[in-house]
Amino acid sequence: MAASAQPKQDLSNAPSVITLKAVNKWYGQFHVLSDINLDVKQGERIVICGPSGSGKSTLIRCINRLEEHQQGDITVHGVTLSNDVKNIEAIRREVGMVFQSFNLFPHLTILDNLTLAPIWVKKMPKKDAEEIAMSLLKRVRIPEQANKYPGQLSGGQQQRVAIARALAMRPKIMLFDEPTSALDPEMVKEVLDVMIELAREGMTMLCVTHEMGFARAVADRVIFMDRGEIVEQDEPEEFFAHPKNERTKTFLGQILHH
Amino acid sequence: MTDVMPAGERRQLAPPTVETGVFGWMRKNLFSSWGNGITTIVLIVVVAWILSNFLHWALFTATFDAKSGAECRGHGACWALIREKYRYIFFGSFPYEQHWRPLFAVIAMLAMLILSSDRRMWNKRLIAIWGIGSFITFLLMFGEISISISLILFMALAVGGLGMILRGSIAPPAELNGWRALAGIGAVGLVLRMVGVLPAWGLAIAPFSYVETGLWGGIPVTMILATYGLLFAFPFGILLALGRRSNLPLIKGLCVGFIELIRGVPLISLLIMASVMLPLFLPSGMNIDKFLRAQVAVILFAGAYIAEIIRGGLQSLPKGQFEAADAVGLNYVQKTTLIILPQALRVVIPPLINTFIGFFKDTSLVLIIGIFDFLNTANQALVDPNWAGFPGEVYLFAAFVYFCFCYSMSRYSKYLEIELNKGTRR
Numbered sequence: 136m137a138a139s140a141q142p143k144q145d146l147s148n149a150p151s152v153i154t155l156k157a158v159n160k161w162y163g164q165f166h167v168l169s170d171i172n173l174d175v176k177q178g179e180r181i182v183i184c185g186p187s188g189s190g191k192s193t194l195i196r197c198i199n200r201l202e203e204h205q206q207g208d209i210t211v212h213g214v215t216l217s218n219d220v221k222n223i224e225a226i227r228r229e230v231g232m233v234f235q236s237f238n239l240f241p242h243l244t245i246l247d248n249l250t251l252a253p254i255w256v257k258k259m260p261k262k263d264a265e266e267i268a269m270s271l272l273k274r275v276r277i278p279e280q281a282n283k284y285p286g287q288l289s290g291g292q293q294q295r296v297a298i299a300r301a302l303a304m305r306p307k308i309m310l311f312d313e314p315t316s317a318l319d320p321e322m323v324k325e326v327l328d329v330m331i332e333l334a335r336e337g338m339t340m341l342c343v344t345h346e347m348g349f350a351r352a353v354a355d356r357v358i359f360m361d362r363g364e365i366v367e368q369d370e371p372e373e374f375f376a377h378p379k380n381e382r383t384k385t386f387l388g389q390i391l392h393h
Numbered sequence: 394m395t396d397v398m399p400a401g402e403r404r405q406l407a408p409p410t411v412e413t414g415v416f417g418w419m420r421k422n423l424f425s426s427w428g429n430g431i432t433t434i435v436l437i438v439v440v441a442w443i444l445s446n447f448l449h450w451a452l453f454t455a456t457f458d459a460k461s462g463a464e465c466r467g468h469g470a471c472w473a474l475i476r477e478k479y480r481y482i483f484f485g486s487f488p489y490e491q492h493w494r495p496l497f498a499v500i501a502m503l504a505m506l507i508l509s510s511d512r513r514m515w516n517k518r519l520i521a522i523w524g525i526g527s528f529i530t531f532l533l534m535f536g537e538i539s540i541s542i543s544l545i546l547f548m549a550l551a552v553g554g555l556g557m558i559l560r561g562s563i564a565p566p567a568e569l570n571g572w573r574a575l576a577g578i579g580a581v582g583l584v585l586r587m588v589g590v591l592p593a594w595g596l597a598i599a600p601f602s603y604v605e606t607g608l609w610g611g612i613p614v615t616m617i618l619a620t621y622g623l624l625f626a627f628p629f630g631i632l633l634a635l636g637r638r639s640n641l642p643l644i645k646g647l648c649v650g651f652i653e654l655i656r657g658v659p660l661i662s663l664l665i666m667a668s669v670m671l672p673l674f675l676p677s678g679m680n681i682d683k684f685l686r687a688q689v690a691v692i693l694f695a696g697a698y699i700a701e702i703i704r705g706g707l708q709s710l711p712k713g714q715f716e717a718a719d720a721v722g723l724n725y726v727q728k729t730t731l732i733i734l735p736q737a738l739r740v741v742i743p744p745l746i747n748t749f750i751g752f753f754k755d756t757s758l759v760l761i762i763g764i765f766d767f768l769n770t771a772n773q774a775l776v777d778p779n780w781a782g783f784p785g786e787v788y789l790f791a792a793f794v795y796f797c798f799c800y801s802m803s804r805y806s807k808y809l810e811i812e813l814n815k816g817t818r819r
């Protein structure tokens with residue numbers, strides 16, 4: 136396989152935008168995240184992979200407080216997560232999220248799905264919000280669907296709308312939780328293309344995915360998780376060519392050879 | 394065997410002949426087999442027999458004009474009784490020469506209901522319609538309404554406070570300051586009034602003679618109890634349902650306790666408690682109008698039932714909807730009013746309207762505490778010794794009127810289900 140060997144971008148001087156320090160989380164007795172330390176630079180693109188149930192979703196959902204961690208510190212853009220609703224809301228304004236199952240609001244049109252948060256959370260005038268929404272729909276290549284409802288769109292189109300909905304808040308960071316796993320194979324590419332474009336524009340991204348082609352193309356770093364731990368992390372070329380940990384090798388063997 | 398059928402043979406495989414027209418439909422649906430045919434015929438005979446007997450009684454031998462019940466005896470239905478008593482049945486003991494007032498009050502309420510049933514009217518105009526319509530309704534019923542300065546101040550506080558809560562997270566600062574000012578004036582005014590700085594000034598609007606609630610009866614009473622009962626029970630039920638799902642143990646406990654308590658007792662006992670026991674808890678001399686007490690009992694009772702229905706709707710929503718609303722940064726109130734409730738309410742429209750229909754009829758239980766709603770005035774019409782012995786006619790008439798109301802509601806529920814699902818259908 137041919138791959139460019141040099142890093143995709145120099146991040147050594149970039150400031151950190153997400154910092155996790157010794158983060159632990161349990162579901163009852165089950166230790167779902169153990170001692171997670173992670174530092175994400177501005178503009179960095181991270182792909183997280185690992186077997187099902189290893190805690191990948193839980194990890195990124197802790198960053199915007201969809202899940203609550205019990206130990207350690209999570210700091211996003213200088214704001215440290217706590218039970219203070221103001222902190223949580225401040226972080227959610229900066230962090231966009233895309234779910235595996237799209238989670239569009241089915242009772243609202245596509246346009247309203249996109250303008251809702253800017254209007255209500257950012258108090259943006261409706262006209263401005265609609266202008267931004269239309270330009271985002273053009274960017275994800277479905278402006279003609281603006282007045283339809285989510286149920287009338289294909290899976291791939293819905294996921295692109297979901298990306299646009301998150302972008303409508305002008306987030307500084309985007310979280311993706313297996314955005315292509317629920318899609319039929321022929322629709323995966325249209326969603327990945329949008330994500331690659333976003334990565335090229337310099338968005339800070341944390342993406343849980345098993346699309347290794349995507350990881351090779353855009354990731355600055357690939358993180359492998361297993362049983363609630365970060366087992367290994369490296370630049371994609373190194374990560375795929377010379378995995379060091381046995382568990383990583385087994386995992387890569389399973390997903391790359393079938 | 395050939396792969397391709399010759400063209401000539403293919404033509405014979407026309408679609409099966411469809412039987413059209415009335416006879417085709419009958420043969421297919423009513424006489425498709427011997428057993429089916431016999432059942433059809435027997436049923437037709439039975440229905441025809443019942444119908445002919447009914448028409449014989451209700452129409453062909455009926456008395457439409459009579460001075461008293463005696464003239465009806467020996468004939469069919471005594472519709473003369475309805476003709477004689479219909480004004481009492483419709484309006485109860487409301488002063489006879491003033492019956493136009495409850496009549497117009499009923500028309501005003503029907504107009505409000507019909508206007509609000511159209512989905513295109515679901516906006517701010519609706520608040521104005523209900524404000525003005527309710528004012529007209531109660532002005533007609535009472536004959537006079539006195540507005541005290543305390544009431545005006547209280548309304549200013551309530552409206553201002555509501556504006557601050559509902560518009561708080563979206564309104565431009567200027568508008569928000571308006572709500573704050575309104576609430577502030579109300580609050581300060583109320584305090585000044587209480588310490589006696591402001592006089593007990595009041596404005597009485599009294600175009601007609603005063604009629605106390607004890608004289609109200611019939612259709613307006615049924616409509617007021619049901620309409621305003623459900624109007625207030627609906628938001629109350631929503632709050633109870635949301636409270637029941639709250640993370641705060643105190644709020645959750647209160648809501649669960651209230652719902653289970655109310656659902657555990659019959660409406661009758663709640664009404665009796667409202668009429669007999671409530672006065673025991675009030676300071677002596679303080680008296681709450683009997684009608685108002687019944688109205689409050691209906692609101693509490695209906696609220697608990699509506700809450701449980703709405704909770705079902707809330708539970709039917711996928712978790713992802715809550716998470717997506719959180720993730721885009723909506724706060725609790727925004728998430729609930731913009732994402733969760735619109736979807737949850739859509740799901741529960743049929744059971745909700747079913748409950749509305751039930752409560753429209755259940756208001757008759759207020760008889761227990763001496764209020765005469767429509768069924769009870771109908772009942773009362775039977776007491777007249779001059780017209781004794783024709784309960785069937787009166788109840789049939791009452792049933793017909795109830796049916797008109799309930800059937801319209803049921804049709805409306807169908808319409809609403811289709812209307813709200815437009816476009817969102819998968």
Ligand SMILES: Nc1ncnc2c1ncn2[C@@H]1O[C@H](COP(=O)(O)OP(=O)(O)O)[C@@H](O)[C@H]1O
Pocket residue numbers: 162165167185186187188189190191192193194
């Ligand atoms: N709400 C929950 N309660 C209890 N266990 C949970 C809950 N959510 C997830 N888990 C468990 O935590 C583990 C990690 O879940 P998740 O982060 O979704 O894994 P991944 O996304 O890597 O597949 C799984 O074993 C899952 O069963």
Ligand SMILES: [Mg+2]
Pocket residue numbers: 191192193312313
């Ligand atoms: Mg997952």
